[in-house]
Amino acid sequence: MSNQARTTTDQILDLLLEALLERQQARQQPTQAETPPAPPARAIVDEPQILEVEPARATPLEVETAETTAVEEPPLEETLAKTAEPAPVEETLPEEALEETAEPQPDAALSSASPAQPAGAGLGPMLARLFVVLVVLVIIVNIPFNRYGTNLARALPDSAALVIRDGLLLKGSGEEVYVLQDNRLRWITTLDAFTYYGYRWASVHVVEDAFLERFERGLPIHLLLKCRASPHVYALEDGQKRWIKDIPTFETQGYLWEDIKFISCEELRSLPDGLPIPEDAGPPPQP
Amino acid sequence: MQDLGVIEQILRNRTGFFTEIKEGVGLHAKLRAMLLSSIAFFALYGAVMGSTHSLWQALSSAAKLPVLFLATLFVCAPTLYFFNVLFGSNQNLTQNVALILTAITVTAVILLSFAPITLFFLLTTSQYQFFKLLNVAIFSVAGVMGVLFLAQGMRIVSAGSDGSERGRRRVLQLWMFLYAFVGSQMAWTIRPFIGAPSIKFELFRQLGGNFYTNIFASLGEVLGFFIVG
Numbered sequence: 265m266s267n268q269a270r271t272t273t274d275q276i277l278d279l280l281l282e283a284l285l286e287r288q289q290a291r292q293q294p295t296q297a298e299t300p301p302a303p304p305a306r307a308i309v310d311e312p313q314i315l316e317v318e319p320a321r322a323t324p325l326e327v328e329t330a331e332t333t334a335v336e337e338p339p340l341e342e343t344l345a346k347t348a349e350p351a352p353v354e355e356t357l358p359e360e361a362l363e364e365t366a367e368p369q370p371d372a373a374l375s376s377a378s379p380a381q382p383a384g385a386g387l388g389p390m391l392a393r394l395f396v397v398l399v400v401l402v403i404i405v406n407i408p409f410n411r412y413g414t415n416l417a418r419a420l421p422d423s424a425a426l427v428i429r430d431g432l433l434l435k436g437s438g439e440e441v442y443v444l445q446d447n448r449l450r451w452i453t454t455l456d457a458f459t460y461y462g463y464r465w466a467s468v469h470v471v472e473d474a475f476l477e478r479f480e481r482g483l484p485i486h487l488l489l490k491c492r493a494s495p496h497v498y499a500l501e502d503g504q505k506r507w508i509k510d511i512p513t514f515e516t517q518g519y520l521w522e523d524i525k526f527i528s529c530e531e532l533r534s535l536p537d538g539l540p541i542p543e544d545a546g547p548p549p550q551p
Numbered sequence: 552m553q554d555l556g557v558i559e560q561i562l563r564n565r566t567g568f569f570t571e572i573k574e575g576v577g578l579h580a581k582l583r584a585m586l587l588s589s590i591a592f593f594a595l596y597g598a599v600m601g602s603t604h605s606l607w608q609a610l611s612s613a614a615k616l617p618v619l620f621l622a623t624l625f626v627c628a629p630t631l632y633f634f635n636v637l638f639g640s641n642q643n644l645t646q647n648v649a650l651i652l653t654a655i656t657v658t659a660v661i662l663l664s665f666a667p668i669t670l671f672f673l674l675t676t677s678q679y680q681f682f683k684l685l686n687v688a689i690f691s692v693a694g695v696m697g698v699l700f701l702a703q704g705m706r707i708v709s710a711g712s713d714g715s716e717r718g719r720r721r722v723l724q725l726w727m728f729l730y731a732f733v734g735s736q737m738a739w740t741i742r743p744f745i746g747a748p749s750i751k752f753e754l755f756r757q758l759g760g761n762f763y764t765n766i767f768a769s770l771g772e773v774l775g776f777f778i779v780g
Contacts (some may be wrong), residue, residue, distance in 0.1 A: 273708045287561065371683055388555035391660070395595060398666050405674065406606045417602045418748075429774070466748070 433463055436473040448482030453501045457487035460525055483518050491529035494551035505540030507548035513541055558660055561585075561653060564691050565700065569707035583650055585656040586621075592659035593617040597744065599666050603673050603682055604746030607751075611754055612744045619741060620655050623734045624648070630729065634722045639713040652702045658697035665689045666736035679748050680769040686745065689767060694734070698727050718724075735762040 266397070405416040432444040441458060442449040452458045486499030497514060498505035508514050532551045540548045557580075560568050571577065593616040601612030632647040642650075674684055705723050709716075738744070739762040741755060 331740060391555050391663070392711040394663065395591065396668075398595055398599065398663070398670070401670055402595070402602055402609065405602050405670070406609055415606075431772075466750075 298369055361393065405545060414445040433468040435468050435477045437468050438473075441468055442476065443485065445482060447479065449476060449479045451484040453484050453486050453499075454503075456500060460487050461485065461523070486519075488519055488524040489527055489532055489535075490524050491527060491532045491551050493529050494532075496549055496551055497530065498535075498548075498551070499522060499541060500535070501538055502537070505532065505535040505548075506538040506546065507540040509540060509542060509545035513545075517541065554587050555579055557584035557641070558588055558656060561656060561700070562660070565703065566707060569650075569704045570651070572646055572653075572704065573708040573710075575646070578645055578649055582645070582652060585649075585652045589620065589652070589656045589659035590617040592663040593620055596666050596669070597661075598664040599669050599673065600686060600744050601746060603679075604743075604748065605752050607752045608743070608746040611752070612746075615741050615744060619734070619737055621735075623730065623737050624651050624655060626737075627651070627726065628728045628734055630702035631723070631726045634726065635709070635719060638715055638722055640709045640716040640719060641712045642708055646708060650701055650708060653704055654701035656691045656697075657700045661693035661696050662689065665693065678773070679745070680772045683745055683769050684766070684773060694731065698730070701727075737767075738762060 282481075299306065408415050409419075428444070430445055430517075433441060435441045436451065441452050443452055443463065452461070452463065484501070486501055488508075489498045489500055489505060490496070496509045499508055499517075499519075500506075508517070508519075529551050537548050538548065557568075568581075572581070581595065589774030594613040597612035597614070600616070601609035628648050628651055631651065632642075632644050635642060635647065654720070659662045669686065672682060676682060702723060705719070709719055712719075742757055743753070746752060
């Protein structure tokens with residue numbers, strides 16, 4: 265079978281060579297009339313059919329040569345393509361090999377689509393390109409661009425995309441930390457208050473001062489102190505205890521009774537007095 | 552590049568792909584292609600997620616995300632296989648693994664397609680809880696799509712088998728819950744994948760809590776109900 269195929273190939277190549285020679289000769293001749301102007305389409309179409317039957321016959325080569333002189337390159341290309349078709353080869357292959365060769369072509373729909381229709385192709389390369397682009401981007405966003413090791417992934421200021429919500433902890437360029445409540449910023453007056461109310465430094469977002477200016481200021485948040493032996497309640501601010509005059513004042517300030525922290529009276533007394541709440545409440549009593 | 556051809560086949564011609572799995576055509580080549588592709592895609596998505604914290608976290612997540620999915624596959628595949636056999640399926644374990652790996656590959660491809668979005672939010676937001684929930688949502692979408700592929704594949708591959716078709720479907724549904732449960736617990740065990748901004752890089756975090764309570768807590772913080780520490 266392979267010898268026959270080789271013979272066929274040789275014959276085709278011979279035909280090609282002869283056709284080329286004939287054509288070259290024809291061009292060199294001064295009279296163009298003898299050379300046929302253009303081969304009829306029928307001859308081009310018919311030619312491969314003759315060659316397909318060729319392996320079975322041996323003799324009509326001469327006749328064919330005569331015909332092919334009138335035929336140009338296209339039929340020969342077609343012939344080559346025809347002979348390269350896997351149809352006769354497949355018959356000789358075992359079934360396993362056929363399955364293996366069929367594997368890249370999942371079914372008729374895909375196999376027919378992949379070579380002919382560009383829409384069917386290109387998903388693999390597209391995925392590969394997306395992969396490469398993403399790898400490059402991941403590398404880029406992880407490259408530090410200053411001496412502090414800041415990279416693009418962590419370069420933007422926190423205010424760029426904060427979710428504005430109650431409980432949001434914000435800090436500007438100063439020391440003060442604010443908590444957002446009812447769209448107002450409430451200053452957390454002491455570190456004790458900050459920790460007592462369960463805030464965490466990890467949750468504090470450092471923002472520009474201009475961002476803080478967008479919000480109204482609410483009442484400051486104090487740590488409320490009381491000792492059990494005394495009825496008075498004090499708000500701690502800047503290390504000083506501020507006496508809260510009465511219950512209406514306490515409630516006006518937005519304080520909650522459950523937020524009062526109990527400490528010993530000695531400890532409470534040791535804190536210096538600040539201005540009472542309200543400031544015109546008079547001299548503060550000692551606990 | 553040839554491995555990516557398998558992905559194209561899965562996405563464009565899934566029926567043909569599942570039929571080939573049923574007939575056992577090129578099963579090992581398919582398994583290899585899906586395995587390599589999904590590892591690469593998961594690793595890249597993991598790197599994107601981890602980039603929000605640090606380079607070390609990016610590398611760590613790139614290694615851990617493929618492990619998460621493949622370990623879940625390893626844990627869950629025998630259950631699906633033996634229950635399918637009980638209900639009359641004539642598939643072998645390799646075919647079962649190929650089907651689950653198809654689902655995982657689809658999940659990986661969808662995650663890869665979401666990677667630019669994740670990268671965008673990584674660059675434009677610094678809210679850890681939001682970023683975490685965004686990723687949970689993305690993983691949910693990708694996981695559901697993968698599981699839908701698995702269901703379709705199971706239907707095609709087990710068509711014509713003996714036993715109860717309904718029973719096999721029920722087994723698959725239960726197995727999907729199991730798969731999600733094991734996957735989420737596995738993710739919790741080998742966390743962090745993103746890395747809390749206030750905590751230094753750590754390869755594994757101490758066990759404590761569970762995946763679901765953490766997600767509810769994150770939801771609570773993003774919606775402003777309370778603050779997660």
